[in-house]
Amino acid sequence: MQALLLLHRWTGGIAGLLLAVIGLSGTLLLWEDSWIGLPGAHDPVRHDAAEMGRAMTAAIAAGEAAPLARVTLADETIGLHQAVYRDGSGAYLGQDGSVVDQWSSPFGRPELWLFDLHHHLFIREGGAYVTGVLGLLLIGFVVTGSILWWRTRKTFRLRLWPPRMSRPAIIWHHRDLGIIAAPLLLVMALTGALMVFKPLSAAVLAPFAQHDETPLPRYQATSTAGPETDWRLLIETAQAAFPGALPRRFQFPAKSGEPLVLRMKQTAEWTPNGRTYVYFDPATATILGVNDPLQGDVASRIEEKYYPVHAGRVGGVVWRIMLTLTGLALVLLGTLACWTFWFRSPRRVPRQSSSHVPTATRNASSAHSSVLLDSDG
Numbered sequence: 001m002q003a004l005l006l007l008h009r010w011t012g013g014i015a016g017l018l019l020a021v022i023g024l025s026g027t028l029l030l031w032e033d034s035w036i037g038l039p040g041a042h043d044p045v046r047h048d049a050a051e052m053g054r055a056m057t058a059a060i061a062a063g064e065a066a067p068l069a070r071v072t073l074a075d076e077t078i079g080l081h082q083a084v085y086r087d088g089s090g091a092y093l094g095q096d097g098s099v100v101d102q103w104s105s106p107f108g109r110p111e112l113w114l115f116d117l118h119h120h121l122f123i124r125e126g127g128a129y130v131t132g133v134l135g136l137l138l139i140g141f142v143v144t145g146s147i148l149w150w151r152t153r154k155t156f157r158l159r160l161w162p163p164r165m166s167r168p169a170i171i172w173h174h175r176d177l178g179i180i181a182a183p184l185l186l187v188m189a190l191t192g193a194l195m196v197f198k199p200l201s202a203a204v205l206a207p208f209a210q211h212d213e214t215p216l217p218r219y220q221a222t223s224t225a226g227p228e229t230d231w232r233l234l235i236e237t238a239q240a241a242f243p244g245a246l247p248r249r250f251q252f253p254a255k256s257g258e259p260l261v262l263r264m265k266q267t268a269e270w271t272p273n274g275r276t277y278v279y280f281d282p283a284t285a286t287i288l289g290v291n292d293p294l295q296g297d298v299a300s301r302i303e304e305k306y307y308p309v310h311a312g313r314v315g316g317v318v319w320r321i322m323l324t325l326t327g328l329a330l331v332l333l334g335t336l337a338c339w340t341f342w343f344r345s346p347r348r349v350p351r352q353s354s355s356h357v358p359t360a361t362r363n364a365s366s367a368h369s370s371v372l373l374d375s376d377g
Contacts, residue, residue: 001151008144012334013341015137018121020334022134025118026188027327030312030320032111033077038101040094043079047246049239051095053231056250058097059083060227072249075272077313086254132196138189138330142182149175162336170340174333181329184322191310194303201306205299219259219289225252225282229260233285238262238278241287248273259288268294270308 033041052073059071059081066085074081074095081093090112091102107113113122120127155172158180162173178185194201202209235247242264251261260282265274277291293300307313312320 001148004144005148008141008148009337009341011137012141012337015134016334016337016341018134018334019138020331020338021121022118022131023327023330023334025114027324027331029111029114029118030323030327032114036078036111038080038092040080040100041078043074043095045074045076045079046095049232049235049247051097052235052247055081055093055095055097056229056231057227058093058099059091062091062093062099062102063089068250068252070249070251072273073247075246075248077272128196132193135189135193135196138185139193142178142186142189145175145178146182149179167340170336174336174340177329178333181326181333184326185330188310188323188326191306195306195310201303202299205302208297208302209299210297217289219279220257221253221259221281221283221288223281223283224256225250225260229282230285234260234262234280234282237285237287238264238280241278241290242266242276242292245274245276266294270305270314272308272311272313275304 028035055073056071060068062083063085066087066089069084069086071084072082079095080100081095082090083093084090088106089102089104090106090108092100094100101109103109103112106116116122119131121130123130152172152175156176156179157172158176159173162170194204238247239245245264245266247262248265249263251263253259253261259279262278262280263274264276264278265271266276269275275291275293279288279290280286281288293304305314309315312323315322
């Protein structure tokens with residue numbers, strides 16, 4: 001048990017602050033639609049193919065020389081189209097195609113750099129793996145912390161803040177707050193880590209997978225999409241193939257000859273941008289192929305739920321509030337863990353001669369001290 005305590009404390013002292021950053025940035029992103037502060041962000045979504053087509057033409061024109069990487073169409077969360085270009089610049093467009101805002105780098109908008117912080121910690125190469133490792137560490141903290149809490153369960157008291165800023169009181173608060181937040185922390189850590197580490201997700205979901213050795217086909221297009229592309233025809237063709245599905249994102253090929261991809265969201269899908277892929281030859285609006293997730297196995301349907309659960313895109317405002325409280329709990333757990341580990345030393349209480357203290361008082365004091373020491377580990 002002592003080795004488990006040392007492992008929990010040392011890893012928490014080192015990684016606690018990074019986990020607090022992840023918790024705070026994720027909490028802010030949950031409510032992005034409330035503070036984005038752009039004209040048209042709260043406009044109702046109009047699912048009109050002609051209007052979306054005009055917005056796509058405007059998105060291409062707004063990029064000047066930079067080729068488009070993707071255009072995410074407006075939805076019920078944010079009523080603006082978001083265009084991202086291959087040089088890192090981007091733009092928000094109203095549903096009428098007007099340019100609402102533009103930026104020259106991912107740090108040009110607060111929600112963009114918060115997203116990068118939460119997912120990559122501003123580390124371009126391999127940053128997602130760092131956050132994935134932090135997710136795995138958080139799973140370890142939840143498990144080991146629950147084991148350590150069990151010894152002191154009789155002293156449980158729910159507090160939003162430590163009663164004193166002493167090391168034993170902070171650790172006491174840390175354990176009790178941690179056990180309350182543990183179930184949702186585990187959900188957030190699992191979904192986050194499994195989104196990053198695909199092989200780990202495949203191993204976890206292996207009992208539900210149907211192994212298909214058929215390689216994905218490679219589609220070839222005769223041209224690339226541009227201002228002359230009939231976007232309305234593309235959207236209407238895709239909607240005819242998947243009636244009731246909503247167009248969500250156009251993904252532009254990085255290489256010549258690769259198809260244009262339209263992501264769509266079918267009613268049964270949880271992912272806000274959908275996982276239904278339609279591959280187009282933009283010159284002729286011909287569908288080269290499709291990928292329908294509703295035809296997949298149980299494992300793929302479970303995997304599709306990771307992001308919407310993690311990002312609060314299902315469950316309505318109740319789930320978002322629960323995730324918000326969990327994120328704030330992670331901020332407290334991480335920062336106070338670092339504070340006690342690196343900066344706060346135990347406060348020494350001067351000893352009194354036992355001959356001058358009544359026996360009952362000595363016994364009560366010893367019992368209280370034992371609880372604090374036990375909570376301190």
